[in-house]
Amino acid sequence: MSTTDTHTKAEAAVASQAAIRGDRRESVSARFKWTTACAIYMLLAFPLHFAFFIMVVIFWAVGVPLTILWVGFPLLYAAVMLARTLAVVQRRVNRAFAGDRTPRSVLSFFDREEAYNGFAYPAPEGVDRFRRLLYPLRDLQSWLDIAWVVTSFPITVFNWCVTFTWTVTVPLALSAPISIPILESLPGAWYNGIGGLLRIPHPMVFDIVLFFLGGLVMLVAAPSVLQGLARLQFVYADLLLSRRARNRADIERLTQSRAAARKAESAALRKLERDLHDGPQQRLVRLNMDLARAKRQAGSDPVKTQAILEEAMVQTQDTLAELRQLSRGIAPPVLVDRGLAAAVAEVAARSAVPVTVHADVPEIPDHVASAAYYVVAEALVNVNKHAGAGSADVVVGVRDGYLRVTVVDDGEGGADRSKGHGLAGLEERLKSVDGALAIASPQGGPTVVKAVIPCAS
Structure with a gap:
């Protein structure tokens, strides 16, 4: 092996290792950004969800008994609109975190779920303005929004507690090698940590090592824990806020697909019938007439009969060529083979x-x-x-x-x-x-x- 080849392979190996390190750095960076985004989301979701939860529950609890006097309907309507507001925000958060790789050109045809991304939900066509205004009280998705606001609140509270604990504990634990000696060195300080309670020799060193290692474990586990909690919140929200819309989108898409398939098949059959009538059928009619003429003149004029038969052979070849061309339009052999x-x-x-x-x-x-x-x-x-x-x-x-x-x-x-x-x-x-x-x-x-x-x- 030449020296040049050796250098080339060495450079390729170095480049490969550099690419691997770059991919790892990018992966770590993306993982850190995703974990940070999930933590911020869960920390901010609790106060917002808490405010809407209180208002929706109050309006609902007061409005339901008062519906007998018709006074409760405005309160129920307010509860529906409040729940819808938070639901719209959550749907957009879900889409931002989950991503959507479906081409917009496809969504523009079929995606019924898009209608629920805005504040105005789709209403039946052909109803007057008053009934359209009151339709949110009849829309099943409105009550699913309320159900989500109420039932997902415990999940939001639990996620906030875990996230807050994690984000506060990790930096404190990792800073133990600095913070504990500082606390111990303060005038009049009296430190009695876990090591002191357990009466372990050198309790401060034991606490520093324990807290630091615990902080490292929590830091390493943070992406799995925080992302898992966020996904739990996203999945539950998707189940109540978007699943019904997505099912309706699937039904509409399948209905349109079947109608389009029938229409395309009908158009293809009409085109095939027209092509057969204008092409091979006309040639076959002419071929039949030429053969009949040749039969009549076979005994009296053999030379002319021969010319007619030669022309008929040309017509046959042209007809076969047209039939092959039409068969390519039905099922091209090269596509199958x-x-x-x-x-x-x-x-x-x-x-x-x-x-x-x-x-x-x-x-x-x-x-x-x-x-x-x-x-x-x-x-x-x-x-x-x-x-x-x-x-x-x-x-x-x-x-x-x-x-x-x-x-x-x-x-x-x-x-x-x-x-x-x-x-x-x-x-x-x-x-x-x-x-x-x-x-x-x-x-x-x-x-x-x-x-x-x-x-x-």
């Missing part, structure tokens, strides 16, 4: 406009790959027919559990769903697999078509 990346490359190769493909796709469900294929195929058809583009780029990849497809061309722009060009049908097809379509096409270009499809749809 070789996967999405190869199918996209084949579509790009058939384009009259030069297309550059960047596709790195792992194994994904067949319906997801099929939807992505049609996105690319339809987008490239529009590039060739309408865009006036000189080149196009196709990027296909999976990130965060979503298949993302992007088609960009340098054409004239101006593409719009309302203008047709197959974009509306493409959007319905994507909805049937819980996907979403976004189009940016200013006048003068470029046109960017983006599709996002959940791999687990």
Whole structure:
């Protein structure tokens, strides 16, 4: 082995170790920030929750008996609105801590839970203003908000006590090597710690070591303890404040997906019927007429019959080619046999406009790959027919559990769903697999078509 290779390997090893140390530092830093954020949240949540808890309980306790006289309804309404205020704050805290990697384009279609992030909850349509104003008293989520304010208060109190104890004890215990000798050295000081009570030799040293080691243990355990308590608070809040909305969002999403699937299937069948009628069916009718004419002239004019048969063979080959083309639109063989990346490359190769493909796709469900294929195929058809583009780029990849497809061309722009060009049908097809379509096409270009499809749809 040469000296150069040895130096190269040594430099690579040093770089690798440096990268590992950097990752560890970043991990420790992120862990410290997350623990600090959880501690601050739990310390601040108690006084806020305590104030709302007192007001909600008072309004509720006074309002329920007085509902017989109708005086209690304004008090119940006030309790509902107070609980809703705290619930909205908690939902936003949950979202800030838990994060949300779902693309906004997908949420804009289906996420019913988004409606509960604001103070005004969704109300039934078609009701007058007065009934809409009183609807919070009938809305189940309003009573779940009140239930959360009341039942989660003990959790908030417990978390605050543990967090306060932890945040105060750790710095005091770690400062024991400094604070205990200082206390002992003060005039008239009389120190009698745990070591003195147990009558251990050198009690001050024993207490310093005991407190310092205890502080270290609590410091090391702080991320697990404080983050665990915070997660308990987040999970319980999510259960009462967001689970119902999320279930409603799932139901709405599935309803829309089924409707979109039926609509897309119906449109595909109509298109297939139209293509068969305008293409192969017309050719077969002409082929039948040519063969009948050849049969009549077979005995009288063999030369003309031969010409007719040759033309019929051409018609047969053209019909077969059209049928193959239509079968690609139903289930492209290359997509089934070789996967999405190869199918996209084949579509790009058939384009009259030069297309550059960047596709790195792992194994994904067949319906997801099929939807992505049609996105690319339809987008490239529009590039060739309408865009006036000189080149196009196709990027296909999976990130965060979503298949993302992007088609960009340098054409004239101006593409719009309302203008047709197959974009509306493409959007319905994507909805049937819980996907979403976004189009940016200013006048003068470029046109960017983006599709996002959940791999687990």
